[in-house]
Structures are given as structure tokens and as C-alpha cells.
Amino acid sequence: MKTVTIGDVAKRAGVSKSTVSQYLNGRYEYMAVETKERIKKIIAELDYNPNKIARSLKQKKTTTIGVILANILYSFNTKVMRAIEDICNESGYHVIICNADDNPEKEKRYIEMLLSKQVDGIIAMPTSSNIELYQKLWKRNFPLVFIDRILPDMKVSTMLLDNEKATKLCVGELAGNGYEKIAIMTMTPATSTPRRERLVGYKKAVEEYGVYTNGDYVIASPIKEMQIRLENLMESQNRPEALIATNDLTLMEILKYVRVNNLKVPEDLALIGIDEISFADIYTPSLSTIAQPTFEIGAGAAELLIEKINGKELDKGNVHRFEPELIRRFSSVKIELDV
Amino acid sequence: MKTVTIGDVAKRAGVSKSTVSQYLNGRYEYMAVETKERIKKIIAELDYNPNKIARSLKQKKTTTIGVILANILYSFNTKVMRAIEDICNESGYHVIICNADDNPEKEKRYIEMLLSKQVDGIIAMPTSSNIELYQKLWKRNFPLVFIDRILPDMKVSTMLLDNEKATKLCVGELAGNGYEKIAIMTMTPATSTPRRERLVGYKKAVEEYGVYTNGDYVIASPIKEMQIRLENLMESQNRPEALIATNDLTLMEILKYVRVNNLKVPEDLALIGIDEISFADIYTPSLSTIAQPTFEIGAGAAELLIEKINGKELDKGNVHRFEPELIRRFSSVKIELDV
DNA sequence: TTGTATGCGTTATCAC
DNA sequence: GTGATAACGCATACAA
Numbered sequence: 193m194k195t196v197t198i199g200d201v202a203k204r205a206g207v208s209k210s211t212v213s214q215y216l217n218g219r220y221e222y223m224a225v226e227t228k229e230r231i232k233k234i235i236a237e238l239d240y241n242p243n244k245i246a247r248s249l250k251q252k253k254t255t256t257i258g259v260i261l262a263n264i265l266y267s268f269n270t271k272v273m274r275a276i277e278d279i280c281n282e283s284g285y286h287v288i289i290c291n292a293d294d295n296p297e298k299e300k301r302y303i304e305m306l307l308s309k310q311v312d313g314i315i316a317m318p319t320s321s322n323i324e325l326y327q328k329l330w331k332r333n334f335p336l337v338f339i340d341r342i343l344p345d346m347k348v349s350t351m352l353l354d355n356e357k358a359t360k361l362c363v364g365e366l367a368g369n370g371y372e373k374i375a376i377m378t379m380t381p382a383t384s385t386p387r388r389e390r391l392v393g394y395k396k397a398v399e400e401y402g403v404y405t406n407g408d409y410v411i412a413s414p415i416k417e418m419q420i421r422l423e424n425l426m427e428s429q430n431r432p433e434a435l436i437a438t439n440d441l442t443l444m445e446i447l448k449y450v451r452v453n454n455l456k457v458p459e460d461l462a463l464i465g466i467d468e469i470s471f472a473d474i475y476t477p478s479l480s481t482i483a484q485p486t487f488e489i490g491a492g493a494a495e496l497l498i499e500k501i502n503g504k505e506l507d508k509g510n511v512h513r514f515e516p517e518l519i520r521r522f523s524s525v526k527i528e529l530d531v
Numbered sequence: 532m533k534t535v536t537i538g539d540v541a542k543r544a545g546v547s548k549s550t551v552s553q554y555l556n557g558r559y560e561y562m563a564v565e566t567k568e569r570i571k572k573i574i575a576e577l578d579y580n581p582n583k584i585a586r587s588l589k590q591k592k593t594t595t596i597g598v599i600l601a602n603i604l605y606s607f608n609t610k611v612m613r614a615i616e617d618i619c620n621e622s623g624y625h626v627i628i629c630n631a632d633d634n635p636e637k638e639k640r641y642i643e644m645l646l647s648k649q650v651d652g653i654i655a656m657p658t659s660s661n662i663e664l665y666q667k668l669w670k671r672n673f674p675l676v677f678i679d680r681i682l683p684d685m686k687v688s689t690m691l692l693d694n695e696k697a698t699k700l701c702v703g704e705l706a707g708n709g710y711e712k713i714a715i716m717t718m719t720p721a722t723s724t725p726r727r728e729r730l731v732g733y734k735k736a737v738e739e740y741g742v743y744t745n746g747d748y749v750i751a752s753p754i755k756e757m758q759i760r761l762e763n764l765m766e767s768q769n770r771p772e773a774l775i776a777t778n779d780l781t782l783m784e785i786l787k788y789v790r791v792n793n794l795k796v797p798e799d800l801a802l803i804g805i806d807e808i809s810f811a812d813i814y815t816p817s818l819s820t821i822a823q824p825t826f827e828i829g830a831g832a833a834e835l836l837i838e839k840i841n842g843k844e845l846d847k848g849n850v851h852r853f854e855p856e857l858i859r860r861f862s863s864v865k866i867e868l869d870v
Numbered sequence: 871t872t873g874t875a876t877g878c879g880t881t882a883t884c885a886c
Numbered sequence: 887g888t889g890a891t892a893a894c895g896c897a898t899a900c901a902a
Binding site for chain 1: 871873877879880
């Protein structure tokens with residue numbers, strides 16, 4: 193598979209490399225129609241495909257970006273990724289995917305590899321352990337957009353849900369349906385931006401709506417311990433009537449518990465979860481959720497990044513909050529009569 | 532952000548570019564320990580990061596591969612992607628993600644862009660409309676591995692499920708539980724490899740197990756028409772006792788129908804689906820499924836591609852079949868007594 | 871309108 | 887042990 197270069201095309205067409213280059217870059221203005229046609233023909237004949245690596249070297253532009261996220265298997269990330277790729281494809285960018293697994297070492301290696309590959313920009317859901325590295329990029333004015341997480345001490349443009357509002361919607365929905373004892377469950381570590389903010393939103397909302405809460409009603413736990421924590425909660429004398437799941441994985445755990453213990457939803461326990469899950473409409477009862485505008489978040493990040501790459505610095509490190517949307521179904525409703 | 536090059540390091544260290552290059556590539560053999568240390572220090576000082584684009588140009592190797600799939604949002608694809616990226620990361624490869632949406636035009640553009648970017652190899656779930664293009668690559672001996680779909684007239688290494696066996700397992704499980712009227716539902720177009728093979732498997736198995744079937748029991752339909760088709764099927768006088776969903780999306784549609792019509796599973800309709808869905812264990816009743824070894828398929832494709840890139844052509848275009856696994860739960864069981 | 875020369879940052883081949 | 891120099895394939899002044 194010996195590669196055919198611009199030189200081969202030039203020779204065969206009896207013109208110089210520059211002329212072919214002109215042709216390739218659409219600068220037909222000062223070109224004879226016949227040369228144009230000849231070059232076109234030869235290119236087809238030789239099946240010539242320009243080497244973008246060489247082009248990138250010269251132009252210092254790769255039309256490639258890197259996306260660093262925890263794990264593409266998580267639904268939010270999958271959707272965000274798809275949105276990013278869509279926008280990038282429209283604009284002629286390629287995207288390199290990096291699953292950093294919230295592992296700072298891995299994240300660091302990815303960042304360095306991406307830079308070394310001269311990507312034009314990076315979109316990341318950053319861990320908080322590579323702050324200096326990101327800070328370096330940011331200071332160099334390297335195109336950078338964060339998703340879902342805010343890092344201290346640097347104003348990098350960030351796209352994320354209005355997390356406080358999301359939990360506020362949860363509490364509001366449950367309170368509005370007459371539930372007064374509302375607990376919340378979240379994954380640990382509870383230090384990442386969304387988890388932290390969602391808890392804050394809960395606390396504020398509980399106060400605002402005047403519903404009951406106590407320390408035991410806020411459960412932050414690793415996935416594996418959730419069943420035990422749920423058991424403790426539900427067997428306490430002050431058991432809640434309703435439970436908020438701060439993300440899809442947590443909701444799944446709660447549903448497992450519900451199933452094993454044969455609880456009736458919402459009679460025994462009303463539920464609402466942040467993140468729209470695939471089976472919300474299929475489950476019985478259907479599950480009320482707070483949907484994130486995942487597509488908008490991903491697309492927004494990609495659009496902004498591309499603007500930055502193109503030097504249109506319309507955004508100087510703002511935090512962009514996206515609206516959560518309550519999708520009311522039946523797991524959060526108050527059932528007065530037996531059905 | 533003026534970039535620091537190997538030349539800067541060389542100058543500052545008082546050596547030549549060649550020596551720095553040697554250092555970078557770990558050829559310390561003939562290098563004085565002190566030069567080595569000096570270079571090391573300078574590199575740290577200058578925060579030098581080698582430009583892999585330049586390196587790629589010279590070496591004709593980008594350590595990047597492209598993955599072309601229909602849509603990362605589909606669960607099978609997400610998992611396969613994650614597996615590929617894992618293996619690639621271990622081996623120092625980067626992966627560019629391409630959502631072709633089963634659109635031949637898009638697919639073609641992606642292939643050309645990837646080649647133009649000099650990727651070292653491509654993993655694809657190909658449409659059948661770019662056969663000539665793939666054939667060209669294959670003839671050039673360009674590293675290429677397919678997943679999930681077999682294309683005629685070229686022996687490209689392909690990783691996919693033993694699809695016939697998958698539906699055979701479905702029929703076997705249902706028949707073994709005493710169901711005798713077993714229908715199957717698949718998405719159209721039913722021409723892609725897995726859909727075609729799964730139908731074949733069904734037909735063979737129905738014969739083998741001697742259970743009843745007829746033309747109406749094989750439903751191939753676009754997603755949007757499935758509700759109507761299901762209604763027709765279930766309201767016919769010869770309604771099936773059990774239904775096989777050939778993939779997760781189809782199963783979702785069936786579950787919607789079940790919910791709307793308040794059917795009892797498995798009493799009114801037993802179910803089993805190919806693809807392990809996230810809520811199989813949470814749904815009531817739990818859902819029997821045939822799991823694909825998605826991780827193994829993705830990892831296998833990546834490993835083989837990397838071997839090919841490295842010229843270890845251990846595999847000459849074989850078709851690798853992966854074993855489906857029956858996960859028996861309750862939607863396929865025969866209930867004799869009321870519970 | 872087209873050609874020549876040079877550089878992009880690196881590696882490879884030889885000398886020294 | 888180390889250095890000079892020529893590629894890699896393309897783009898861009900500037901010349902013609």
C-alpha cells in the first residue's frame with residue numbers, strides 16, 4: 193500500500209505541487225479551468241487522499257478534540273458523548289474518547305497524550321486531582337470546556353445541570369403530593385459537584401417546603417452498601433414515606449430493594465429520581481424522574497469549544513446552568529384509594 | 532502558547548537534536564549518564580512535550596484507530612466501544628469514535644476522513660452499502676476488523692455472536708418450560724447479519740423442538756409499528772403463549788404493550804429477549820435474557836486489530852463466533868398455580 | 871496562472 | 887557517544 197502523495201499527482205498532471213495544493217484547498221480563482229479538470233481527473237485516477245497529518249504539522253491544527261469522561265457506560269456520559277460527536281462531525285472535527293474512570297493517574301496520562309497529539313481542544317468531566325494540570329492549560333489559553341463538574345481557582349467554561357433546582361423539583365413534587373417525610377439517597381464520594389449541589393438543593397427545599405427531615409434521611413453511601421443502608425432506613429421507626437434518588441444508579445439500587453422486599457410504590461414508598469432512565473415508562477408504576485437536557489449539555493460544550501478553537505472567545509469561563517425537567521409519572525403520586 | 536520543540540531542548544542542553552531524540556526514544560545505550568541527566572532536567576524545566584504529529588509524519592504511524600458504529604447510544608455499541616477503548620488504552624492507542632447512524636453517506640465520509648488522518652486501523656460495524664470501499668481497504672491489506680456484521684465477497688476478520696444459537700436458546704428455554712406457541716419479533720430492515728441469522732435460528736429451532744409456528748408468528752417490523760403488530764398478533768385467534776424479542780429495543784416495545792394492555796407475564800405471555808438489559812433483574816417478573824459477551828467481542832476486535840497493525844497476521848479473515856449465554860429468570864417460566 | 875524554495879517537528883542514517 | 891543532514895507530505899511566500 194504505497195501511498196500516493198501530492199507530488200505524484202503533480203507529476204502525473206504535469207504541474208507543480210503548489211498548484212495541486214491550491215486545487216485541494218479550493219483556491220480555483222487564479223487557476224485555468226483545464227488545469228483544474230486535469231488535476232481532478234488525476235486525483236480520481238490515482239485515488240489520491242491528502243495526508244492530514246502532514247497538513248496538521250504545517251498548519252498546527254488537527255481538527256481533532258479529546259473528550260475525557262469517567263466511563264462511557266454511564267447513561268449521562270453516553271448521551272453527552274453522542275451529542276458532542278454530532279456537533280463535531282457537523283463542523284469537521286474528530287473526537288477521541290477517553291474513559292478515565294475517575295482515576296487521576298489515567299486522566300493525567302490521557303491529557304498528556306492528547307496534548308502530545310496536538311488536539312485542538314479538550315472537553316472534560318474532570319476529577320479534582322489534576323487541578324494544576326488543567327490550570328496550566330487554562331493559563332495557556334488552551335481551548336477547554338468542562339462538563340458536570342466545577343473546579344476551584346480557574347474560570348473554565350462549564351456546562352452542567354442546575355443541580356439545586358433538580359432536587360428542589362423532587363422535593364416539590366413529593367411535597368405537593370402530600371408526602372411529608374422525604375429522604376434522599378446519593379452515592380459516595382459525595383464531593384463531586386453534582387452530588388454536593390443536589391444535597392444542598394435538598395436541604396434548602398426541605399426547609400422551603402417545610403417538610404420533615406433529619407440526619408438519617410440523608411444517605412450517602414457507596415453502591416455496594418446501599419441495600420443495607422436502605423434496610424436500616426426503612427426499618428427505623430421513623431421511616432420516610434418518599435425517597436429521592438440523586439441519580440440513575442441509585443434509583444436502580446432502590447428498585448432492587450423495593451423488589452426484594454415486595455414494597456408497593458408509591459403506597460409504601462414514593463419515588464423520584466434524577467436522570468431519565470430507559471424504563472421509566474415501562475416499570476409499574478411508571479417512574480417520575482427529573483430529566484437532564486443531556487443532549488443540550490453535550491452540544492453546548494462542543495459548540496463552545498469549537499468557538500474557542502476558532503478564537504471567537506465569546507465566553508470567558510462562565511458556568512452554564514441547564515434546566516432540569518420534571519417528568520411526572522406515578523411513582524411520586526399520592527394514592528388515596530386501593531387500586 | 533509558543534510551543535517548545537526538540538530543538539529548544541537541544542540548544543538549552545547544549546547537545547544536538549539527534550541526541551535529544553535518542554533520549555526520548557529510550558536509546559540510552561551509547562549515551563553518557565550526564566548528558567542523559569542534563570536532558571532530563573531541561574525537559575522538565577521547559578515542560579517539553581514531544582509533538583506526536585511530527586513523529587507520526589515521519590514514522591507513518593499514528594497510534595490511533597477509528598471505530599465506526601451505528602450509534603453509541605445503543606447499549607451493545609456502548610459496551611463494545613468501552614471494551615475497545617480499554618484494550619487500546621492498554622496498548623497506547625487512541626480511538627476516534629464515529630456514529631454513522633447506518634447512513635452509508637456518513638459512513639463513507641468517516642472512512643475517508645479516518646484514512647486521511649492516517650489511522651493505523653479501523654473497527655467497523657459496516658453497512659452493506661460501502662462494500663467496494665471496504666474491499667479496497669481489504670485488498671490494500673489495511674488493518675480492518677468488523678463487528679456484528681458479515682459482508683460478502685471479502686474475508687475480513689469479524690467478531691459476532693453465534694446468532695442462530697442465541698435464538699435456539701430462546702426457543703429451547705421456552706419449549707423446555709412447556710410453551711408450544713412461540714412467536715418472534717424483530718426490527719426491520721431484517722437484512723443485517725444478526726437479524727437475519729436470528730430468524731434462521733428461530734426457524735431451525737422451532738423445527739428441532741417440534742413446537743408450533745406459522746407465518747404470523749414471525750414479525751419483522753419497524754419500531755413505530757410494533758404496537759399495532761403486537762395488537763394484531765395478540766388478538767388473533769391463534770395467539771402465541773410466548774414471545775421472543777430479538778434485541779433490547781424490541782423487548783422494550785413488547786414491555787410497553789404488556790403494560791398498556793395489562794398483560795401478566797408470563798401467564799398471559801411468556802417473554803425472553805436477546806441482549807441483557809439493565810433492568811432485567813428489577814422488572815417484575817424478572818426478565819429472562821440471552822446475554823451477548825459484549826466486552827469479549829469488543830476486546831477481541833481491538834486485540835486482533837492491534838495484532839494486524841503490528842503485522843502479526845495470525846488471523847486471515849476468520850469469522851469469530853461468540854457464545855450467547857442464557858440468563859434464566861422468571862419471564863420465561865411456566866406458572867402452574869396462581870401466586 | 872503556476873513554479874520554487876522553505877519550514878512544520880520529528881526520526882533515521884551515517885559520519886565523526 | 888554525539889552531531890549533521892536528509893527525509894516525511896503538505897502549505898505558503900514569493901518569484902516568475
